[in-house]
Amino acid sequence: MILAICLLYKDNLLPENVVTKIIQISDFSEPMYGKLFNDFYKDNEEEIKRLRPEIKKIDYVDGIFDLSSGFVRENALVNEQQLLTLDETVIVDILITEDNNDDIFFQNEFLQKVDETIDFFKELLQQQTTKVAEIVRILLQNNVTQLYTAYKKLYIWYLFDKENNVNSSESMIxxxxDHYANKNMGSFDFLDADFFENLLNLDDYVEQASNFLLNIDVKKFPDVVPSHDDFTYEEFFQSPIGKFLNLFASIEKKINTLDSDIIDKINDIPFANVKSFMYGRHYEYFLDEQLKNIFAFKGFSSRYKMNIDMTVVFKEVVISILNSSVHDTWIEQNVAVVALEQIDPLIEVSFDWNKLNGTNIFELIFHASYDFKFQTQWLEMFFKEQSEKYFRKLILLFYSPVDVVQNNLKQLISSASMADCKNHPNTACF
Known part of the structure; x- marks a missing residue:
């Protein structure tokens, strides 16, 4: 209400009798009237002293309802006036007090307020020249130990976001x-991973971040899914140990002198399937014999497209996958490559065709620009065992706009014609 009145006053839209009434009824001790009220006081100081001689001048500041700044943060844990007037220790206490409450309702409510506070602080920090922005900067700098856990998202934004227009702080990093050195790494989350991923992309910190990560005891992490050994890709990459181990790929790309440290850390993993998964993700460091299981194959497929040289390593694994009716979108393409290059379905393997999902193998034959060793045998098997299904798919391929598909179809027709000529020598061939 006061803000609206001040805006009207600023535009000379208030009659003199209304100005007098405002002086008579206003609470001049309220600092949250906003900066515009300072102008009102200055312009009417003589009248104020005449009508309200007991009034003492104070500075009026904009609070979280400052409409001119374009944001409202009703649920933030602190407001602008508190930041300007309260001691730093008091503000820190307000920002983290409810974090110690074990009640789920209060925890959820606190987290919502933290998110609002983070957004509020971002708004303030982007107004770099203001006193309150400097207060927030000092607050974050001086209280990493107390604030980082709850306000991790804000710290990461402050340090690394290219759009925030805020200078990063080496001492804060x-x-x-130091905070991570004293942390229980079993609770490693996506923001922890984000912090280190950002450091690994900075030349000044890549070596320090890499060495720090490779000194973390991997045995302190729980299994991907503590209740059972198997896990999905989503479960791996969303788990604390998965988020941590995923950073090894970034370390490997940035520093090529830490290979032995990566190998040692992977070999230290206490969970057999997780260890095999990481063997696959970093297959160059490990023996072929260590890769011949489905988890190593899954780990490989989570990071790489299959190359022809690796197909022989995963042959037996893929035979097992094809016979077990495993349908996993992460590995289907690599399964198809290994099958077409290494497995003769007419001789080596007997499949249950009611369970086998051969669609990816069939389509890869026509979408790849490479002639696989056993693609003819696979086509023969498809048309022999499930002719109606795969003839339908073949017909649909003739409508494909992709050049390589059309070229492969022409090659198939040509090969079929040549085979027919060999089988029927008295037939005219073109």
Whole structure:
């Protein structure tokens, strides 16, 4: 209400009798009237002293309802006036107090308020020249130990977001390293991973971040799914140990002198299937014999497209997959490559065709620009065992706009014609 009145006053839209009434009824001790009220006081100071001689001048500031700034943060844990007037220790206490409450309702409510506070602080920090922005910067700098866990998202934005127009702080990064050195890494989350991923992309910190990560005891992490050994890709990459181990790929890309450290850390993993998964993700470091299981194949497929040289390594694994009716979109393409290059379905393997999902193998024959060793045998088997299904798919391929598909179809027809000529020598061939 006061803000609206001040805006009207600023535009000379208030009659003199209304100005007098405002002076008579206003609470001049309320600092949240906003900066515009300072102008009102200055312009009417003589009248104020005449009508309200007891009034003492104070500074009026914009609070979280400052409409001119374009944001409202009703649920933030602190407001602008508190930041300007309260001691730093008091503000820190307000920002983290409810984090110690074990009640689920209060925890959820606190997290919502933290998100609002983070957004509020971002708005303030982007107004770089203001006093309150400097207060927030000092608050974050001086209280990493107390604030980082709850306000991790804000720290990462402050340090690394290219759009935030805020200078990064080397001393703050070092304090966060100290925080992680004393942290229970079993609770490693996506923001922890994001922090280190950002450091691995900075030349000044890549070596320090890599060495720090490779010194973390992997045995302190729980299994991907503690209740059973098997896991999906989603479960792996969303688990604390998965988020941590996923950073090894970034380390490998950035520093080529830490190979032995990566190998040692992977060999230290206490969970057999997780270890095999990581063997696959970093297959160059390990023996072929260590890769011949489905989890190593899944790990490989989570990071690489199959190359022809690796197909022989995974041959037996793929035979097992095809016979077990495993349908996994992450590995289907690599399964198809290995099957077409290494497995003769007419001789080596007897499949249950009611369970086998051969669609990816069939389609890869026509979408690849490479002639696989056993693609003819697979086509023969498809048309022999499930002719109606695969003839339908073949007909649909003739409508494909992809050049390589059309070229492969022409090659198939040509090969079929040549075979027919050999089988029927008295037939005219073109």
């Amino acid at each position: 070092q304090q966060i390293f």
